[in-house]
Amino acid sequence: MGALSNLRVLDLTQVLAGPYCTMLLADMGADVVKIERPGGDLIRSNPPFVDDPDEEAYGGYFQSVNRGKRSIELDLGDEEDREDFLSLVEEADVVVENYRAGTMEKFDLGYETLSEHNPEIIYSSIRGFGDPRTGETNRQGQPSFDLIAQALGGVMEITGQAEGPPTKVGPGIGDLFTATLNCIGILAAVNHREQTGEGQHVDTAMYDSMISMAERAIYQQSYTGNPPTRRGNSHPTLFPxxxxxxxxxxxxxxxxxxxxxxxxxxxxxxxxxxxxxxxxxxxxxxxxxxxxxxxxxxxxxxxxxxxxxxxxxxxxxxxxxTEDIFEDPHIHARDMLVPVEQPGADTEVEIAGSAIKMSETNPEPRGRAPLLGEHQEEILGEEIDAETAADD
Structure with a gap:
């Protein structure tokens, strides 16, 4: 039993930011149903693979941020699949999507529509530039990736050697930090709903998140009037x-x-x-x-x-x-390397564990990432069983 084992999350996300957010929820026990478009998440086929990409169901990218979820395949443009999705919404707690602004509205599945079917639903969006409902700008509808967010948010300008070019931070912080903030927003909305019975829309933008992460650069600009720039590995106000x-x-x-x-x-x-x-x-x-x-x-x-x-x-x-990290006893003592099955390979692989530690309901990856549509009959069958029970 995880801390969030009472929550069902409908995960319409793909690539990194959205899947990382719902991965955090899954690690904490939520039942995360990954609803994939026909053909599945774009990153299912991304390397690396253990041995043979023709035999393995997906690569390390997909495995890492989709562990512990269940998968179904739906075409939201198909009327029957759309009805199946809405039937899931009626019993869900949270819906998470990371499409461009306006995409869900094209299917008449925006926040307002879903809240009509389930007034207590928490609808969470992760976008490059946010949702018009929480602050309309001319950037909304534009595509965005980690590189774009780091560039616009000032992160690249303050990263790298002083004499070198602006440099992207290695991990995809534009995705990962945005996802983490979105997860916090979802949990706050769940707490609010428990007190009031009200659902709401949670919105997190990648650009906004980079401004939040680069808080030091923001106050330096305000206090000094000068834009901070690259200093290598040094600190502007501390030495050594x-x-x-x-x-x-x-x-x-x-x-x-x-x-x-x-x-x-x-x-x-x-x-x-x-x-x-x-x-x-x-x-x-x-x-x-x-x-x-x-x-x-x-x-x-x-x-x-x-x-x-x-x-x-x-x-x-x-x-x-990373070779040093894999040999560090601290990492093993803290369960920060977790073995999971790699479908199609003859060996297990290791992925990053959960950095959140809890004394009673400790988060942990709950098994490998799902095959595409692996839980189709199981999940849609649950809905049929629930409807039959309600009729009785």
């Missing part, structure tokens, strides 16, 4: 707070507090630096000189040696790749 080259890779050191700065200088055998630069203002003013002093010390030592010397004294860590 940076990545430093080691003999065999890189480490990050966050020793901006005076107590941590003194510990770092002591470990380096450079008490003179602690005496000459005793406060944050002096360290910030001389950051270029001090950075080179620290870098000279780290370059002569391995990552392990640096971390062994500094751990327990100041915040420090090696810059890890």
């Amino acid at each position: 707070y940076n990545a430093f080259e080691a003999a065999d890779g890189y480490v990050v050191i966050a020793a901006f507090g005076t107590n941590h700065w003194q510990e770092l200088c002591d470990a380096m055998g450079r008490e003179d630096l602690a005496e000459d630069y005793p406060d944050p203002a002096s360290r910030l003013k001389n950051r270029d000189f001090l950075r080179e002093e620290v870098a000279e010390w780290t370059r002569e030592r391995s990552s392990e040696e640096i971390c062994d010397t500094l751990e327990g004294r100041i915040p420090v860590a090696p810059v890890q790749n």
Whole structure:
């Protein structure tokens, strides 16, 4: 029994932002019914595959964010399928979609229509530029992807080396952070409904979400009147707070507090630096000189040696790749790598676990991602059984 095991979610989403949102709900126990268009989610065929894409049902992309869901295939342009969908809406708690604004209205399945069939429904939309109901703009209806959201939201402008070009953050944060905020909105709407009996529309835009994530850049613009730009791995107001080259890779050191700065200088055998630069203002003013002093010390030592010397004294860590992560005992102790079946392959695969930990209803991936239409008869049969029981 998960914390959300009383909720049924109709998931009309595809690709990443929507599926990640509903994946979070599924991990917490919700019954997520993935309603796929004919042919299925666009990313079912995306690599990587374990061995043979002709034999495997889907690739790692689809597996990762669709685990623990049930799948049916419906064509919302077909009248019979549309009626099946509406019958599901009548018994559902949440509907999530990530189409362009206006798409669901083309099928006469927008929020107003669904709320007529189920006044308590929580209708959640994830779009590049939001829904006109919550704030109309000239961008609505335009397609958007993570790259677009990161570019417009200022994230790329503040990411990368100072002398380099604007750089996309590696993970698809335009999708993932938007999805997480949308999940929070859904849970808030569920709580509101429990108190009032009212459903509502929850709307989260990728562009808006990047503004929320880049909050530091927003207040810097407001306070200083100057647009912040790229600083590499450094911090605009804290030092040292940076990545430093080691003999065999890189480490990050966050020793901006005076107590941590003194510990770092002591470990380096450079008490003179602690005496000459005793406060944050002096360290910030001389950051270029001090950075080179620290870098000279780290370059002569391995990552392990640096971390062994500094751990327990100041915040420090090696810059890890995924191979390092898979070998980290912490990750295994926290159940952050979860084995699941890969249909069509002779081996299990591992996907990222849930970062949300709860003492009584701990979220967890509830099995592999579904085959296309795998639960068609099961789910639509449940509706027929429910209608028969109501007639009796």
